[in-house]
Amino acid sequence: MSKVTIIGATGRLGSFASHAISGIPHVDEVMLAGRPGREKSLMALSHDLTDSCAARGTGTKITWSTSPADYAGSDVIVVTSGVPRKEGQDRTDLALENARIIAPIAEQIGKYAPDAIILMITNPVDVMTAVALRYSGMEPRQVFGLGTHLDSMRLKVLIARYFQVHVSEVHTRIIGEHGESMVPLWSATTIGGIRISNLPAFSDLPMDEMVDRVKNSGSFIIKNSGATVYGPGDAIATLVQTIIGNENRILTVSSYVRSEVHDIGDTCIGVPARINREGVVPVSIRIEDAELAAFGASVEKIRALTRNIFEKMDELRSSG
Numbered sequence: 001m002s003k004v005t006i007i008g009a010t011g012r013l014g015s016f017a018s019h020a021i022s023g024i025p026h027v028d029e030v031m032l033a034g035r036p037g038r039e040k041s042l043m044a045l046s047h048d049l050t051d052s053c054a055a056r057g058t059g060t061k062i063t064w065s066t067s068p069a070d071y072a073g074s075d076v077i078v079v080t081s082g083v084p085r086k087e088g089q090d091r092t093d094l095a096l097e098n099a100r101i102i103a104p105i106a107e108q109i110g111k112y113a114p115d116a117i118i119l120m121i122t123n124p125v126d127v128m129t130a131v132a133l134r135y136s137g138m139e140p141r142q143v144f145g146l147g148t149h150l151d152s153m154r155l156k157v158l159i160a161r162y163f164q165v166h167v168s169e170v171h172t173r174i175i176g177e178h179g180e181s182m183v184p185l186w187s188a189t190t191i192g193g194i195r196i197s198n199l200p201a202f203s204d205l206p207m208d209e210m211v212d213r214v215k216n217s218g219s220f221i222i223k224n225s226g227a228t229v230y231g232p233g234d235a236i237a238t239l240v241q242t243i244i245g246n247e248n249r250i251l252t253v254s255s256y257v258r259s260e261v262h263d264i265g266d267t268c269i270g271v272p273a274r275i276n277r278e279g280v281v282p283v284s285i286r287i288e289d290a291e292l293a294a295f296g297a298s299v300e301k302i303r304a305l306t307r308n309i310f311e312k313m314d315e316l317r318s319s320g
Protein backbone atom coordinates (compact mmCIF):
# COMPACT_ATOMS: atom_id res chain seq x y z
CA MET A 1 0.00 0.00 0.00
CA SER A 2 1.49 3.38 -0.94
CA LYS A 3 0.08 6.77 -0.05
CA VAL A 4 1.25 10.00 -1.68
CA THR A 5 0.14 13.35 -0.26
CA ILE A 6 0.25 16.59 -2.24
CA ILE A 7 0.26 19.74 -0.09
CA GLY A 8 -0.82 22.69 -2.23
CA ALA A 9 -3.02 20.40 -4.32
CA THR A 10 -5.47 23.12 -5.36
CA GLY A 11 -2.74 25.14 -7.08
CA ARG A 12 -2.00 25.00 -10.79
CA LEU A 13 1.02 22.74 -10.41
CA GLY A 14 -0.37 20.81 -7.43
CA SER A 15 -3.54 19.78 -9.26
CA PHE A 16 -1.75 18.56 -12.39
CA ALA A 17 0.92 16.79 -10.33
CA SER A 18 -1.88 15.04 -8.39
CA HIS A 19 -3.34 13.87 -11.68
CA ALA A 20 0.04 12.59 -12.91
CA ILE A 21 0.77 10.83 -9.61
CA SER A 22 -2.64 9.16 -9.57
CA GLY A 23 -1.59 7.17 -12.64
CA ILE A 24 1.60 5.71 -11.12
CA PRO A 25 1.48 1.93 -10.58
CA HIS A 26 1.42 0.90 -6.89
CA VAL A 27 0.24 4.33 -5.71
CA ASP A 28 -2.95 3.23 -3.94
CA GLU A 29 -3.97 6.55 -2.39
CA VAL A 30 -3.41 10.15 -3.45
CA MET A 31 -4.32 12.59 -0.68
CA LEU A 32 -5.00 16.18 -1.71
CA ALA A 33 -4.03 18.51 1.14
CA GLY A 34 -4.71 22.19 1.58
CA ARG A 35 -5.45 24.97 4.03
CA PRO A 36 -8.66 25.24 6.05
CA GLY A 37 -11.09 27.23 3.90
CA ARG A 38 -10.18 25.22 0.79
CA GLU A 39 -12.55 22.32 1.57
CA LYS A 40 -14.90 22.80 -1.39
CA SER A 41 -12.08 23.18 -3.83
CA LEU A 42 -10.29 20.08 -2.50
CA MET A 43 -13.49 18.04 -2.53
CA ALA A 44 -14.29 19.10 -6.10
CA LEU A 45 -10.76 18.25 -7.23
CA SER A 46 -11.02 14.85 -5.55
CA HIS A 47 -14.26 14.14 -7.44
CA ASP A 48 -12.72 15.22 -10.74
CA LEU A 49 -9.59 13.09 -10.23
CA THR A 50 -11.72 10.13 -9.14
CA ASP A 51 -13.59 10.44 -12.47
CA SER A 52 -10.23 10.63 -14.23
CA CYS A 53 -9.04 7.44 -12.51
CA ALA A 54 -12.27 5.72 -13.55
CA ALA A 55 -11.76 6.89 -17.15
CA ARG A 56 -8.19 5.58 -17.12
CA GLY A 57 -9.22 2.35 -15.46
CA THR A 58 -6.97 2.82 -12.43
CA GLY A 59 -8.16 1.93 -8.95
CA THR A 60 -6.36 4.78 -7.20
CA LYS A 61 -8.25 6.16 -4.20
CA ILE A 62 -8.38 9.97 -4.10
CA THR A 63 -8.84 11.50 -0.65
CA TRP A 64 -8.54 15.06 0.64
CA SER A 65 -7.91 16.82 3.92
CA THR A 66 -7.20 20.16 5.54
CA SER A 67 -5.86 18.50 8.69
CA PRO A 68 -2.07 17.92 8.99
CA ALA A 69 -2.82 14.89 11.20
CA ASP A 70 -3.94 13.16 7.99
CA TYR A 71 -0.37 13.37 6.60
CA ALA A 72 0.18 10.26 8.75
CA GLY A 73 0.87 7.12 6.78
CA SER A 74 2.20 8.98 3.72
CA ASP A 75 5.15 7.39 1.95
CA VAL A 76 5.88 10.52 -0.07
CA ILE A 77 4.73 14.10 0.57
CA VAL A 78 5.00 16.51 -2.36
CA VAL A 79 4.92 20.19 -1.34
CA THR A 80 3.81 22.74 -3.95
CA SER A 81 2.31 25.33 -1.57
CA GLY A 82 3.46 28.88 -1.95
CA VAL A 83 3.71 31.88 -4.15
CA PRO A 84 4.84 31.49 -7.78
CA ARG A 85 6.94 34.20 -9.42
CA LYS A 86 5.40 36.79 -11.68
CA GLU A 87 6.81 38.09 -14.93
CA GLY A 88 10.04 40.00 -14.23
CA GLN A 89 10.71 38.31 -10.86
CA ASP A 90 13.57 35.96 -10.09
CA ARG A 91 12.78 32.76 -8.16
CA THR A 92 15.04 33.98 -5.33
CA ASP A 93 12.69 36.99 -4.84
CA LEU A 94 10.19 34.54 -3.32
CA ALA A 95 12.56 33.17 -0.69
CA LEU A 96 11.35 34.80 2.52
CA GLU A 97 7.65 34.81 1.65
CA ASN A 98 7.71 31.12 0.77
CA ALA A 99 9.98 30.17 3.72
CA ARG A 100 7.27 31.56 6.00
CA ILE A 101 4.74 29.26 4.29
CA ILE A 102 6.97 26.18 4.12
CA ALA A 103 8.42 26.24 7.68
CA PRO A 104 5.12 25.49 9.48
CA ILE A 105 4.16 22.91 6.85
CA ALA A 106 7.52 21.16 7.37
CA GLU A 107 7.02 21.20 11.14
CA GLN A 108 3.65 19.48 10.72
CA ILE A 109 5.15 16.86 8.41
CA GLY A 110 7.90 16.18 10.96
CA LYS A 111 5.22 15.78 13.62
CA TYR A 112 2.67 13.64 11.79
CA ALA A 113 4.66 11.81 9.09
CA PRO A 114 8.26 11.57 10.36
CA ASP A 115 8.95 8.46 8.22
CA ALA A 116 7.81 9.99 4.93
CA ILE A 117 9.99 11.34 2.15
CA ILE A 118 9.44 15.02 1.35
CA LEU A 119 9.69 16.18 -2.27
CA MET A 120 9.91 19.99 -2.23
CA ILE A 121 8.79 21.92 -5.29
CA THR A 122 8.09 25.46 -4.04
CA ASN A 123 10.59 28.06 -5.31
CA PRO A 124 13.37 28.94 -4.82
CA VAL A 125 13.46 25.17 -4.58
CA ASP A 126 17.03 24.75 -3.27
CA VAL A 127 16.42 27.14 -0.38
CA MET A 128 12.96 25.68 0.33
CA THR A 129 14.49 22.18 0.47
CA ALA A 130 16.85 23.46 3.18
CA VAL A 131 13.91 25.09 4.98
CA ALA A 132 11.97 21.81 4.87
CA LEU A 133 15.00 19.90 6.16
CA ARG A 134 15.54 22.34 9.02
CA TYR A 135 11.95 22.68 10.20
CA SER A 136 10.83 19.06 9.70
CA GLY A 137 13.74 17.79 11.79
CA MET A 138 13.92 14.82 9.42
CA GLU A 139 17.07 13.20 8.01
CA PRO A 140 18.77 14.58 4.88
CA ARG A 141 17.96 11.39 2.94
CA GLN A 142 14.24 12.06 3.55
CA VAL A 143 14.10 15.61 2.21
CA PHE A 144 14.88 16.58 -1.36
CA GLY A 145 13.74 19.01 -4.04
CA LEU A 146 12.95 18.92 -7.76
CA GLY A 147 16.21 20.88 -8.18
CA THR A 148 17.77 20.78 -11.63
CA HIS A 149 16.00 17.62 -12.79
CA LEU A 150 13.59 19.70 -14.88
CA ASP A 151 16.46 21.83 -16.26
CA SER A 152 18.32 18.64 -17.19
CA MET A 153 15.22 17.40 -19.06
CA ARG A 154 14.91 20.74 -20.85
CA LEU A 155 18.53 20.55 -22.01
CA LYS A 156 18.15 16.91 -23.01
CA VAL A 157 15.36 17.77 -25.46
CA LEU A 158 17.38 20.57 -27.05
CA ILE A 159 20.39 18.29 -27.53
CA ALA A 160 18.22 15.49 -28.97
CA ARG A 161 16.68 17.90 -31.48
CA TYR A 162 20.07 19.28 -32.50
CA PHE A 163 21.53 15.82 -33.13
CA GLN A 164 18.22 14.50 -34.53
CA VAL A 165 18.15 11.53 -32.17
CA HIS A 166 15.49 10.15 -29.85
CA VAL A 167 15.58 11.79 -26.40
CA SER A 168 16.31 8.40 -24.81
CA GLU A 169 19.72 8.42 -26.60
CA VAL A 170 20.78 11.57 -24.71
CA HIS A 171 22.11 11.57 -21.16
CA THR A 172 22.94 14.94 -19.68
CA ARG A 173 22.89 16.79 -16.37
CA ILE A 174 22.60 20.28 -15.08
CA ILE A 175 23.78 20.69 -11.50
CA GLY A 176 23.76 23.61 -9.03
CA GLU A 177 20.98 26.14 -8.48
CA HIS A 178 17.58 25.75 -10.14
CA GLY A 179 18.14 29.26 -11.41
CA GLU A 180 20.63 31.68 -12.93
CA SER A 181 23.82 29.97 -11.65
CA MET A 182 22.94 26.46 -12.90
CA VAL A 183 25.88 24.49 -14.34
CA PRO A 184 25.57 22.22 -17.40
CA LEU A 185 27.85 19.17 -17.17
CA TRP A 186 28.99 18.75 -20.77
CA SER A 187 31.63 16.35 -19.43
CA ALA A 188 28.79 14.03 -18.37
CA THR A 189 26.77 14.37 -21.57
CA THR A 190 26.54 11.40 -23.93
CA ILE A 191 24.63 10.59 -27.09
CA GLY A 192 24.10 6.92 -27.80
CA GLY A 193 26.67 6.25 -25.06
CA ILE A 194 29.33 8.37 -26.83
CA ARG A 195 30.72 11.38 -25.01
CA ILE A 196 29.33 14.45 -26.75
CA SER A 197 32.78 16.06 -27.18
CA ASN A 198 33.85 13.02 -29.25
CA LEU A 199 31.19 13.70 -31.88
CA PRO A 200 32.26 15.81 -34.93
CA ALA A 201 29.19 18.09 -34.65
CA PHE A 202 30.19 19.07 -31.10
CA SER A 203 32.42 21.93 -32.26
CA ASP A 204 29.39 23.71 -33.78
CA LEU A 205 27.03 23.02 -30.89
CA PRO A 206 25.41 26.31 -29.75
CA MET A 207 26.03 25.49 -26.09
CA ASP A 208 25.53 28.98 -24.67
CA GLU A 209 22.27 29.48 -26.56
CA MET A 210 21.01 26.11 -25.36
CA VAL A 211 21.81 26.85 -21.71
CA ASP A 212 20.25 30.34 -21.98
CA ARG A 213 17.10 28.77 -23.37
CA VAL A 214 16.98 26.36 -20.40
CA LYS A 215 17.58 29.22 -17.94
CA ASN A 216 14.78 31.28 -19.52
CA SER A 217 12.34 28.43 -20.06
CA GLY A 218 10.34 29.00 -16.85
CA SER A 219 10.07 32.77 -17.31
CA PHE A 220 9.06 32.38 -20.98
CA ILE A 221 6.24 29.99 -20.08
CA ILE A 222 5.09 32.13 -17.13
CA LYS A 223 5.06 35.29 -19.26
CA ASN A 224 3.03 33.71 -22.04
CA SER A 225 0.77 31.19 -20.32
CA GLY A 226 0.80 32.13 -16.63
CA ALA A 227 2.48 29.09 -15.02
CA THR A 228 4.67 26.10 -15.70
CA VAL A 229 2.54 23.02 -15.10
CA TYR A 230 3.01 20.01 -17.36
CA GLY A 231 6.83 19.91 -17.42
CA PRO A 232 7.29 20.11 -13.64
CA GLY A 233 4.13 18.02 -13.02
CA ASP A 234 5.39 15.07 -15.03
CA ALA A 235 8.91 15.52 -13.60
CA ILE A 236 7.38 15.25 -10.12
CA ALA A 237 5.59 12.04 -11.15
CA THR A 238 8.89 10.56 -12.39
CA LEU A 239 10.50 11.23 -9.00
CA VAL A 240 7.55 9.82 -7.06
CA GLN A 241 7.57 6.70 -9.25
CA THR A 242 11.33 6.33 -8.67
CA ILE A 243 10.73 6.28 -4.91
CA ILE A 244 7.60 4.12 -4.83
CA GLY A 245 9.09 1.67 -7.33
CA ASN A 246 12.40 1.57 -5.39
CA GLU A 247 14.07 2.15 -8.75
CA ASN A 248 17.55 3.28 -7.64
CA ARG A 249 17.73 5.77 -10.50
CA ILE A 250 20.34 8.52 -10.45
CA LEU A 251 18.59 11.82 -11.13
CA THR A 252 19.71 15.40 -10.59
CA VAL A 253 17.77 16.74 -7.63
CA SER A 254 18.25 19.22 -4.82
CA SER A 255 19.76 17.33 -1.93
CA TYR A 256 21.81 18.16 1.14
CA VAL A 257 25.40 17.97 -0.08
CA ARG A 258 28.24 17.49 2.41
CA SER A 259 31.36 16.70 0.41
CA GLU A 260 30.20 14.57 -2.52
CA VAL A 261 31.40 17.03 -5.20
CA HIS A 262 35.07 17.83 -4.56
CA ASP A 263 34.33 18.51 -0.88
CA ILE A 264 32.08 21.50 -1.67
CA GLY A 265 28.85 21.50 0.26
CA ASP A 266 26.88 22.20 3.40
CA THR A 267 23.84 23.27 1.43
CA CYS A 268 20.87 21.85 -0.49
CA ILE A 269 21.51 22.08 -4.22
CA GLY A 270 21.10 20.13 -7.46
CA VAL A 271 23.45 17.15 -7.72
CA PRO A 272 23.19 13.63 -9.13
CA ALA A 273 21.62 11.48 -6.43
CA ARG A 274 20.51 7.88 -6.05
CA ILE A 275 16.79 7.69 -5.36
CA ASN A 276 14.91 4.74 -3.90
CA ARG A 277 12.33 3.93 -1.23
CA GLU A 278 14.76 4.89 1.51
CA GLY A 279 15.10 8.39 0.07
CA VAL A 280 17.83 10.30 -1.69
CA VAL A 281 21.61 10.13 -1.35
CA PRO A 282 23.99 12.31 -3.43
CA VAL A 283 26.50 10.41 -5.55
CA SER A 284 30.18 11.30 -5.16
CA ILE A 285 31.49 12.72 -8.44
CA ARG A 286 34.53 14.43 -9.95
CA ILE A 287 33.95 17.11 -12.61
CA GLU A 288 36.11 19.26 -14.87
CA ASP A 289 37.85 22.41 -13.54
CA ALA A 290 35.59 24.98 -15.26
CA GLU A 291 32.47 23.09 -14.18
CA LEU A 292 33.82 22.87 -10.66
CA ALA A 293 34.46 26.62 -10.46
CA ALA A 294 30.92 27.34 -11.67
CA PHE A 295 29.43 24.79 -9.26
CA GLY A 296 31.41 26.32 -6.37
CA ALA A 297 29.97 29.75 -7.20
CA SER A 298 26.45 28.32 -7.39
CA VAL A 299 26.85 26.60 -4.00
CA GLU A 300 28.16 29.83 -2.43
CA LYS A 301 25.18 31.77 -3.77
CA ILE A 302 22.60 29.29 -2.46
CA ARG A 303 24.40 28.75 0.87
CA ALA A 304 24.51 32.52 1.51
CA LEU A 305 20.84 32.97 0.57
CA THR A 306 19.81 30.01 2.73
CA ARG A 307 21.72 31.35 5.75
CA ASN A 308 20.20 34.77 5.23
CA ILE A 309 16.69 33.28 5.16
CA PHE A 310 17.38 31.18 8.28
CA GLU A 311 18.54 34.33 10.12
CA LYS A 312 15.44 36.26 9.05
CA MET A 313 13.20 33.36 10.10
CA ASP A 314 14.91 33.23 13.51
CA GLU A 315 14.40 36.99 13.93
CA LEU A 316 10.74 36.75 12.93
CA ARG A 317 10.11 33.88 15.32
CA SER A 318 11.95 35.49 18.24
CA SER A 319 9.95 38.70 17.76
CA GLY A 320 6.75 36.61 17.89
Ligand SMILES: NC(=O)c1ccc[n+]([C@@H]2O[C@H](COP(=O)([O-])OP(=O)(O)OC[C@H]3O[C@@H](n4cnc5c(N)ncnc54)[C@H](O)[C@@H]3O)[C@@H](O)[C@H]2O)c1
Nearest residue numbers: 008010011012013014081082083084121122123125227232
Ligand atom coordinates in the same frame (compact mmCIF):
# COMPACT_ATOMS: atom_id res chain seq x y z
N1 LIG B 1 10.72 23.71 -8.76
C1 LIG B 1 10.10 23.86 -9.92
O1 LIG B 1 10.62 23.46 -10.96
C2 LIG B 1 8.76 24.49 -9.95
C3 LIG B 1 7.94 24.41 -11.10
C4 LIG B 1 6.71 25.07 -11.10
C5 LIG B 1 6.28 25.76 -9.97
N2 LIG B 1 7.09 25.81 -8.88
C6 LIG B 1 6.71 26.52 -7.67
O2 LIG B 1 5.58 25.87 -7.08
C7 LIG B 1 4.85 26.84 -6.32
C8 LIG B 1 3.36 26.77 -6.71
O3 LIG B 1 3.20 27.17 -8.06
P1 LIG B 1 1.73 27.20 -8.72
O4 LIG B 1 1.89 27.68 -10.11
O5 LIG B 1 1.02 25.91 -8.48
O6 LIG B 1 1.03 28.35 -7.83
P2 LIG B 1 -0.52 28.55 -7.50
O7 LIG B 1 -0.68 29.96 -7.05
O8 LIG B 1 -1.36 28.06 -8.62
O9 LIG B 1 -0.76 27.58 -6.26
C9 LIG B 1 -0.20 27.86 -5.01
C10 LIG B 1 -0.69 26.87 -3.98
O10 LIG B 1 -0.11 27.25 -2.73
C11 LIG B 1 -1.14 27.47 -1.77
N3 LIG B 1 -0.76 28.58 -0.91
C12 LIG B 1 -0.56 29.88 -1.28
N4 LIG B 1 -0.27 30.63 -0.19
C13 LIG B 1 -0.30 29.78 0.88
C14 LIG B 1 -0.10 29.96 2.27
N5 LIG B 1 0.14 31.17 2.80
N6 LIG B 1 -0.18 28.87 3.07
C15 LIG B 1 -0.45 27.66 2.55
N7 LIG B 1 -0.66 27.42 1.24
C16 LIG B 1 -0.58 28.48 0.41
C17 LIG B 1 -2.39 27.79 -2.58
O11 LIG B 1 -3.56 27.47 -1.83
C18 LIG B 1 -2.21 26.88 -3.78
O12 LIG B 1 -2.64 25.56 -3.46
C19 LIG B 1 5.51 28.20 -6.61
O13 LIG B 1 6.41 28.53 -5.58
C20 LIG B 1 6.26 27.94 -7.91
O14 LIG B 1 7.36 28.81 -8.10
C21 LIG B 1 8.31 25.19 -8.84
Ligand SMILES: O=C(O)C[C@H](O)C(=O)O
Nearest residue numbers: 085091123218219228232
Ligand atom coordinates in the same frame (compact mmCIF):
# COMPACT_ATOMS: atom_id res chain seq x y z
O1 LIG C 1 10.29 29.25 -13.56
C1 LIG C 1 9.56 29.15 -12.57
O2 LIG C 1 9.37 30.07 -11.77
C2 LIG C 1 8.82 27.86 -12.35
C3 LIG C 1 9.77 26.69 -12.33
O3 LIG C 1 10.86 26.90 -11.50
C4 LIG C 1 10.22 26.28 -13.71
O4 LIG C 1 11.43 26.30 -13.99
O5 LIG C 1 9.36 25.91 -14.50
